[in-house]
Amino acid sequence: MEIQFLGTGAGQPSKQRNVASLALKLLDELNEIWLFDVGEATQHQILRTNIRLRKVTKIFVSHNHGDHIFGLPGLLATRSFQGDVGPITIYGPAGLEQYVRTALKVSKTKVSYPIKFIELTGDALIYKGQGFKVYTKKLDHRVASYGFRVEEESRPGELLVDKLAQYHIPNGPIYGKLKAGEKVELEDGNIIDGKDFLGPERPGRIVSIIYDTRSTPAIAELSKNADVLVHESTFGGNEAKLAYSYYHSTCVQAATVARDNGVGMLYLDHISARYLGNDAKKLERQAQKVFENTRLANDFDYMVIPMKGSEK
Structure with a gap:
């Protein structure tokens, strides 16, 4: 299991950061890759990685703001040129299917594989199968926005x-x-x-992904005991009032969630274009005062999430 960040910026692309997208690579587990949000030019970012679109089987979309969905029609179209690809399932809020199908229809784009849309409507278990579960909860944003929790089922212990x-x-x-x-x-x-x-059963891994939202209790529920929490940090630690007025979170709020909910590693994501270079690192330092195991996510960063009890 690996996470790779494809876009870590908020609102608009910059020279340092593309807009929101990340890949959860489950190649060893399922031979699949799952995407979370597909901002503009995500497929261009993918060209700079070893990701193959034919491996992308599921896409989870947090909300319908442009910096999270403008890359979706193009990516789906390009996937048709990847040979014999299988179907894809897209999970997202109401209106997402209409947006995608309209973009493909108006551009007269023919997709060579089935696309299934599953509409998010509230707190729910939205996927269960192949040893994984995905939960979602509604967050607090200007539009309907959802956070995600990916749980891997426990695995049998090693043969002695x-x-x-x-x-x-x-x-x-x-x-x-x-x-x-x-x-x-x-x-x-x-x-x-x-x-x-058999040795002791090995607990599965947990990844929680929180995009655009104000601070809200649902985040703690999604993040409880996560091995990795990816949390939006659009604003600095001293900008809580500003973050609230824009329906976003601060780096310190993200760190507080991680500290209070047994999180293993926190990645600060969705960074405002106002924070460049050393200014962005200030967000990391502010958060680390609350939760030491915090890292500022940058485009193309990746991390391997080892099984619990295995060597890191």
Whole structure:
């Protein structure tokens, strides 16, 4: 599981930051990539990464402001040129489907694969399958805006090969059955239970993604015990009143959520174009005074999220 930031700016692109988009890479787990928001020129950003659009199977859109959706029709059109691609599912607020289908219709763009839209209407479990769940909650923005929580289901513990050595089992299908927790009859007639040879169950990872919003209790619920929290930080720590008036959050508010809810790592995202170079780093330093494990996200930054208990 990896996160790669494709655009970390707010409102409008700058020379340092494109507008909002990030990729959750689940290549080892599902051979899929999920996108969260698709701001203008996201597909251009993707050209500078190893992401292949054919691997993108789901797109989650927080809200319908232009800096979060203007790149979507173009990206969907380009995906048609990636060979034999499968269907794609887009989760987003009311009006998103109309926007996309109108853009494709007016531009006479033919998409070679099925597009399924799932409309977000409130707090809900919006996806469950393949060992993952995705939850959403409504945030507090000028328009309907949603935060996301991606939960990976727990995984069986590692097979304790040393403990099995006494049975002299050759490599092959038997190991697979034991790792799946099944009972196996050996050649000598002994029956062993795979559950007796598994290490502790490994908890799944949690990623929470919070785009445009004022401070609201829903954020804490989405962020609880997340391994990684990506949180909008459009304003500096001393601009809480200004952030509130514009329906946004400060870096310190993001850090407070992380500190109070057992978050592992906080990434500050959706940075105003007013903050360039060292000014942007000030946001990181302000947040780190509240929650030390904070990083300022930049375009093309990526991080690997290891399984709990594995080497980092």
